[in-house]
Amino acid sequence: MDNLDRGIIDLLRQNARASYGDIGGSVGLSASAVKRRVDRLVADGVIRGFTIQVDPTVDGYNTEAYVELFCRGTVAPDELLRILSGVPEVVDAGTVTGSADAIVHMRARSIPALEDALERVRIAPNVDHTRSAIVLSRLIHRTHD
Incomplete structure (x- = not known):
């Protein structure tokens, strides 16, 4: 290239x-x-595809949060992927260094819908607890995909 x-x-x-x-x-x-x-x-796989990006607020996904996920013991990334893949409100997630095991970005249509999605994550057997921060206003949004 x-x-x-x-x-x-x-x-x-x-x-x-x-x-x-x-x-x-x-x-x-x-x-x-x-x-x-x-x-x-x-x-060559350098360009993986061509997509559109729709403003999530147009679809009513106005509530977003960043959630720190804390697990019991050691949990493999594949297991975290399995847990989080079943929650459609999860739009991005990654394992991280520090005290949390993962950071999860969630979008929902309302606070009650966000709370329901968080509960689905919290009840997974390996999840100990979460710590959430609800986004009040988005300041910068860049994509580098």
Whole structure:
């Protein structure tokens, strides 16, 4: 991957619907050269797909929280994945260093719906307790996928 590929990817991150001609004009290539590079980046697995991002508040998912998850003993990441995959309100999660075992980002339609989702996480056999912080206002949101 070279700087031209990185430039193409940066432009696609900003607008996945940009035309090959528009991208080519920005990076100094013809539309056909951009298409060949994008096709190669897809074939090589560098670009995994093209998606849309919908504002979750439009779907009514206005309540969000970050939840620290504390487990009993040692719990494998695969087990945490199994627990969290069954809760659709979980939109992002990862194991972390520190006293918590994982950080979970949740979105729900209301506080009662969030509380219900948290309870589904808390009743898992390996979960000891959680600590939640409800988001009051989102200040910065970047995607780097």
